[in-house]
Amino acid sequence: MEIEKILEELGLSRYQAKTLLALMRCGEAKASDVSELSGVPRAKIYAVLDQLADMGYIDKIPGRPARYRAKSPERVIERLKYNTLLEYSRRLNTINNVEKELFEELKSLYSPSEVRTKELIRVVSVGEPSERETRLLYRQAGREIDIISKSFEYYPKVRDELTKASDRGVEIKILLIGKEFLEKRGIAVQRGITKLIRSDLDAEMRLSRTILPLRGSIIDPSYDYRTGKAIFVVEDLETPLYLRDAAVTENPSLVAGIKKYFDLIWEYESSPLE
Template identity: 40%
Template sequence: MSADPSELLSTLELTEYEEQALETLLMLGQTSAPDLSEATGIPKARIYGVLDSLADDGYIKIIPGRPKMYQPKPPSDILDRAIESRRQQFETYQHDLQEIRDDFVDTLQPLYESASEEVTPTEELFYVVDVGDPSEEETRRLYRDADTHIDIITKSFEYLEAVEPTLERALADGCTIRILFLDPSHLSETNQRIQCEVVEHIHESYPGIETRFSQNPLPWRGTIIDPSMDYDHGSAIMLVEEENIPLHKRQAAVTDNASFVAGLERYFNLIWTHESQPHYPPAEDA
């Protein structure tokens, strides 16, 4: 073999779990999700989401059945699909920019020309990090920095395993923690399964954590710590919903702007109080 398979697969910009799953599939061929989970060490709560993402990218195919089987595409097809995906993204981006060129220049050029040469320093509203390991590290940092309060908005909290030890320490240190999940009726079957497992784990292991379920879709998700309605402290990380953009290709915004954090907290409290329910919906049918 002329090169390390992991190094070659890293050029596809996959998450660590996706890279492990694809490399193992290429070695094993057709296999089931539970078998792949056992072979790779990827948690069963994550393996279906990983495989769905690889299928969405066109790198593997799903073979219906009981159980479903997953089969990798040939390496040449995988490369061709990656190239085509990047080409389509660039062409869409280029087209969108060309569409607004006239308005962009006509609107912003006068502002540019009239701007003062003396720039007054202002506080940076936020900075961005890639979703995945960087955003999970930022989330752990927020948990470590929290003194009294942590609020979390999430679909299914599928990243709990990556941040759980830090969250557990924050709870032990006396932080109040609330998690606002998305009602499972708005989730795919895969995310419903993940959410159910996560919620059961939280209720069994951390009864001090409050949970509720938003009745309506949410435009963003993330974490808020120590918000102040006096606008003097607070931090947050947030990810806005972007339909048809894979999670690992998105970016999250991190902010220490206390006024912005207060606004996020007001939104959280409105949903928590008026548009959410405390029980896990499927439990009613049990």
């Protein structure tokens, strides 16, 4: 785990992350010593230390010279959560305050093509981008979520959204690939994930008796082609997962087609999960 990168992803600058980690290692030190330990230039270190103190990650001890002390790991984690929520609230309030004006400005700039139809699909990379899209779809679900997966290894990353969907009465069906098509690791992962799901959700789960040509999630489909969203990845054994793209669609006809595929496998080519 590259902790410096994680701290940067959570909102600290590179110099702030280096300085905080240096102080965590030494406990308490003068600015000049922190500069030497962290590699942050002396011309920058005083400002960085003051920033960290203002953010609540370290304490500044008055004196000549002043000394700095890192807070405990528990306090740092607590402050990271608090600062993240604070920043999220600040940005959300900004959007709410300028929403009307921003909409009108964007509307005045927007030049649609003469003929504009709903895109059949758009493409996102597999990994964090596709997981972000999946979480958003689960949050938007009103009636139904159908999931097709091998072992549902990414469940912990979408757990909160699925739990909330289940709590608001969304019907959840999960179709997993049969154990005969999995390696030992996949079987173990699937066993652990299904156990977790049973403790979290009111969801039906089945195992397919055939290899699944695509995987993904279907949201609020309808056979009258009026509603539905989906995200899916086509199985391609020759391409590593991290090099694949996921397709996202809000085209009700395409979603209905994927739903029919799901229903056929669910009804005729799968067995209840024991």
